[in-house]
Amino acid sequence: MESLFLQQVLNGLIVGSVYCLIAIGLTMIFGVMRISNFAHGDFSMLGAYFAIYFVLFLSGWAGWVGSLVVAAVGVGLIGFFVERFLFRPLLTRWTDIDIIMLSIGLFILLENGARLFFGATPEMIPDPFQSKTINFLLFSTSEIRLICLLFSCIAIFLLQLFLTKTKTGVAIRATSQNRNAAALMGINISFIYSLTFVVGSALAGLGGVLYGTIFAVFPMMGAMPTLKAFAVTILGGMGNIRGAVFGGFILGVAETLGGNYVSMQYKNAIGFVIVILVLLVIPQGLFGGWEKKWG
Amino acid sequence: MILLEGKNLTKRFGGLLAVKDVDFALQSDEILGLIGPNGAGKTTLVNLITGYYPPNAGVILYRGKAISGLKPHAINNMGIARTFQIVRIFHKLTVLDNVRSGLVDRRTRPSWKVALDSLVKNRENQVTGRLGEERAIQLLEFVGLAAYRHELADNLPYAYCKRLEIARALATQPKILLLDEPSAGLNPKEQNDQIAIIKSISGRGITILIIEHVMKVIMDISHRIMVLHYGEKIAEGTPEEIYKNEKVVQAYLGGEAGAHN
Amino acid sequence: MNRKPLKSLFIILGILIVLALPLIIRDRYFQHLLVLSGIFILLTSSWNLLAGYSGLLNLGHAAFFGIGGYSSALLALKLNLSPWVGLPLGGAIASLFGILLGIPSFRLTGPYLAITTIGFCEILRLVAMNWVSLTRGSLGLYGIPPLTPLNFSTNFSIKFVSEQNAYYVILIFVSLTLILLNRLVHSEFGISLKSIREDELGSQSIGIDTSRYKLTVFMISAFLAGFAGSFYAHYVRLISPEMMGLSETFNILTMVMVGGLGTLFGPVVGAILLTFLSEGLRFLEDFVKIDIRFVIYGGLLMATILFMRNGIVGLFKEVAKPKESNGR
Numbered sequence: 001m002e003s004l005f006l007q008q009v010l011n012g013l014i015v016g017s018v019y020c021l022i023a024i025g026l027t028m029i030f031g032v033m034r035i036s037n038f039a040h041g042d043f044s045m046l047g048a049y050f051a052i053y054f055v056l057f058l059s060g061w062a063g064w065v066g067s068l069v070v071a072a073v074g075v076g077l078i079g080f081f082v083e084r085f086l087f088r089p090l091l092t093r094w095t096d097i098d099i100i101m102l103s104i105g106l107f108i109l110l111e112n113g114a115r116l117f118f119g120a121t122p123e124m125i126p127d128p129f130q131s132k133t134i135n136f137l138l139f140s141t142s143e144i145r146l147i148c149l150l151f152s153c154i155a156i157f158l159l160q161l162f163l164t165k166t167k168t169g170v171a172i173r174a175t176s177q178n179r180n181a182a183a184l185m186g187i188n189i190s191f192i193y194s195l196t197f198v199v200g201s202a203l204a205g206l207g208g209v210l211y212g213t214i215f216a217v218f219p220m221m222g223a224m225p226t227l228k229a230f231a232v233t234i235l236g237g238m239g240n241i242r243g244a245v246f247g248g249f250i251l252g253v254a255e256t257l258g259g260n261y262v263s264m265q266y267k268n269a270i271g272f273v274i275v276i277l278v279l280l281v282i283p284q285g286l287f288g289g290w291e292k293k294w295g
Numbered sequence: 296m297i298l299l300e301g302k303n304l305t306k307r308f309g310g311l312l313a314v315k316d317v318d319f320a321l322q323s324d325e326i327l328g329l330i331g332p333n334g335a336g337k338t339t340l341v342n343l344i345t346g347y348y349p350p351n352a353g354v355i356l357y358r359g360k361a362i363s364g365l366k367p368h369a370i371n372n373m374g375i376a377r378t379f380q381i382v383r384i385f386h387k388l389t390v391l392d393n394v395r396s397g398l399v400d401r402r403t404r405p406s407w408k409v410a411l412d413s414l415v416k417n418r419e420n421q422v423t424g425r426l427g428e429e430r431a432i433q434l435l436e437f438v439g440l441a442a443y444r445h446e447l448a449d450n451l452p453y454a455y456c457k458r459l460e461i462a463r464a465l466a467t468q469p470k471i472l473l474l475d476e477p478s479a480g481l482n483p484k485e486q487n488d489q490i491a492i493i494k495s496i497s498g499r500g501i502t503i504l505i506i507e508h509v510m511k512v513i514m515d516i517s518h519r520i521m522v523l524h525y526g527e528k529i530a531e532g533t534p535e536e537i538y539k540n541e542k543v544v545q546a547y548l549g550g551e552a553g554a555h556n
Numbered sequence: 557m558n559r560k561p562l563k564s565l566f567i568i569l570g571i572l573i574v575l576a577l578p579l580i581i582r583d584r585y586f587q588h589l590l591v592l593s594g595i596f597i598l599l600t601s602s603w604n605l606l607a608g609y610s611g612l613l614n615l616g617h618a619a620f621f622g623i624g625g626y627s628s629a630l631l632a633l634k635l636n637l638s639p640w641v642g643l644p645l646g647g648a649i650a651s652l653f654g655i656l657l658g659i660p661s662f663r664l665t666g667p668y669l670a671i672t673t674i675g676f677c678e679i680l681r682l683v684a685m686n687w688v689s690l691t692r693g694s695l696g697l698y699g700i701p702p703l704t705p706l707n708f709s710t711n712f713s714i715k716f717v718s719e720q721n722a723y724y725v726i727l728i729f730v731s732l733t734l735i736l737l738n739r740l741v742h743s744e745f746g747i748s749l750k751s752i753r754e755d756e757l758g759s760q761s762i763g764i765d766t767s768r769y770k771l772t773v774f775m776i777s778a779f780l781a782g783f784a785g786s787f788y789a790h791y792v793r794l795i796s797p798e799m800m801g802l803s804e805t806f807n808i809l810t811m812v813m814v815g816g817l818g819t820l821f822g823p824v825v826g827a828i829l830l831t832f833l834s835e836g837l838r839f840l841e842d843f844v845k846i847d848i849r850f851v852i853y854g855g856l857l858m859a860t861i862l863f864m865r866n867g868i869v870g871l872f873k874e875v876a877k878p879k880e881s882n883g884r
Contacts, residue, residue, distance in 0.1 A: 272678055275671060396764075405768060409745045
């Protein structure tokens with residue numbers, strides 16, 4: 001049925017927009033610092049939990065918006081310390097493997113620490129619009145989901161502005177392309193590293209709030225978004241933000257359509273299948289990344 | 296006798312034409328120098344010969360047999376070895392093990408056979424044992440690194456790393472050795488040592504193709520020199536001929552061809 | 557010169573203790589932990605072969621474990637195949653899947669290879685979860701036959717249901733594996749693997765067909781992990797798709813890093829230490845009423861990378877290193 005198909009596409013875009021936010025954070029961090037952070041999804045989880053606790057203070061949609069701010073700031077702050085004291089010391093010392101291992105350790109720590117702290121029961125971020133459904137054209141969806149989509153798009157747009165129009169944003173892109181040249185141009189690499197990690201983590205935190213709004217919040221929720229974020233960044237080319245945006249929406253739609261028309265149970269596998277196919281055929285991702293994976 | 300030759304070699308990277316219709320011939324027992332300004336396509340040519348990527352056009356013949364399109368390891372197994380512009384030694388292995396790795400006989404055995412032999416044969420009979428150690432030390436003595444054999448390759452100063460790479464390449468018992476800027480980054484004394492080593496290698500019957508920017512080195516040791524510029528061969532001849540060649544002088548921004556470095 | 561006899565004495569003593577252990581400490585739970593340690597030693601050693609010696613970051617190792625387990629269990633349950641045959645057969649089937657995970661490693665490295673291998677593992681786990689007619693889905697397989705008894709005469713037979721007897725079986729396999737791995741890593745094959753780890757292009761330039769070598773080592777590693785999985789299936793006699801979960805791989809990885817990546821005994825130390833630590837922490841949990849086991853795991857892994865990069869064995873080697881001779 002046509003409207004059902006389009007409905008699914010809309011759902012896919014909504015979920016995809018959340019993937020975009022999380023993946024952009026990951027790809028930025030990789031692009032600038034060459035860090036593959038396997039704990040990235042856990043920053044989303046932390047953001048979601050920030051929201052859960054914040055809306056206890058402030059309800060309604062002021063609370064929801066406020067929780068986004070709190071999540072971004074809170075996770076950003078955590079990201080700052082993680083980068084400064086965990087990853088930074090490693091950057092000059094060791095290899096790829098060490099950074100990945102460290103982030104896996106962080107992942108294990110955060111996930112299980114969260115289970116300890118918050119309990120394993122899933123929770124919901126309350127819908128400030130009381131699940132009001134909107135029907136327009138051929139679609140029918142809840143208001144809050146549309147708001148999530150809108151928010152993601154605005155965030156992506158603002159980020160693009162930041163990266164292209166501000167001096168700091170351009171500095172970030174420069175460092176991503178050529179660290180040494182950027183340093184020679186007088187860019188404070190240390191500052192850029194911190195900023196990139198903070199922004200990337202904050203984006204993950206925001207994505208976590210949206211994810212928690214659409215689905216649910218539980219301590220183990222970080223694993224899937226991490227892997228999907230990696231899938232998206234590989235799809236779009238690691239370090240390539242535009243690629244991450246395209247990849248995020250593509251994955252969201254592919255998952256939703258695949259889940260509905262092919263198989264619900266293997267829905268989560270779709271991302272991996274895409275990654276494997278893409279990497280085997282076009283190792284640098286659809287849009288090409290900075291990283292040379294071979295040769 | 297022509298040992299290695301290339302005809303009409305062309306290599307394109309996206310829009311960039313790195314090597315354009317290049318012919319070359321390497322005579323056995325000679326030292327052929329390959330020079331040209333940066334970006335002239337010299338390393339690309341070596342990469343084509345050693346199979347790191349296939350040419351877009353043209354053929355490479357080794358002893359009359361076409362080898363273009365073969366993979367790097369196969370080309371080494373046929374008797375062509377190389378060093379790299381930026382040295383690619385095995386950092387976390389000892390100097391001795393770097394060379395020993397080159398000594399492993401991979402010419403006659405596929406990977407699974409090597410694995411099987413590893414389980415079945417005694418350590419003594421493998422290069423990781425006594426036999427290999429002696430042969431490796433000989434090669435290290437040849438390049439003057441025998442005293443450092445138990446050092447981690449990581450700890451060696453740069454000049455020694457380059458020599459280690461040469462020793463490792465020699466361990467594969469090549470008929471042809473392709474050297475990519477073996478003197479880059481070396482001080483004059485080290486350059487002289489390098490010249491001596493390369494001449495020794497030639498003296499042992501190994502044919503050499505050497506890419507170099509250091510004019511002192513290339514003029515001294517080459518029997519013939521080939522010049523590339525923007526991917527094309529613009530001159531070929533003896534060092535004296537090249538020294539005086541107008542086109543070559545022009546290519547190096549007028550008059551620099553005979554100067555130091 | 558008077559170090560050697562002392563060293564031999566320690567080794568002999570060690571071997572005797574290892575042989576007599578389950579006879580000295582008769583607690584069944586302790587013996588169970590010993591068997592688990594043995595299984596993990598096979599898993600950690602095989603993973604270390606890939607990551608430590610060959611530089612291949614395989615984060616889908618649990619897939620081999622699970623495939624070995626499920627293959628052997630299904631063959632025993634459905635075709636009445638003897639578990640003793642199932643052990644190497646499970647390994648062989650896992651080895652075929654080793655090819656599947658090995659092929660991406662030809663061109664991919666680092667995070668790309670990591671994600672691809674995780675992807676393969678997750679897909680296989682989902683298959684195990686959803687192909688209910690074959691695997692009973694998340695319920696898993698139960699009632700898996702134990703290793704069939706060895707009958708020596710009408711009166712004397714050795715059964716393998718008890719932890720103690722299982723310990724001796726796994727001890728034999730672990731010893732065999734360690735001996736073979738020791739030969740392998742110090743051999744021409746081993747040095748080729750290490751070369752690939754250090755510099756792939758450089759390796760190719762000295763005649764190493766890196767793709768083939770990677771494939772071969774993936775198959776060997778997968779066989780060992782699959783073998784471990786088969787043994788596990790016939791020992792605990794109940795398996796579920798969680799065997800192929802990400803946390804299983806992360807478990808193995810933590811053991812190797814803490815023990816010492818790229819060494820022969822690192823995986824052994826790590827496997828034994830963390831198996832016992834994990835259980836020890838479980839007792840603490842009864843005390844303190846919260847499950848901090850994995851939090852400590854995570855912290856341990858991070859601490860190892862930051863402060864003790866070469867693991868316990870690496871630390872040992874540092875301490876045992878003879879004093880520096882005067883310069884180079």
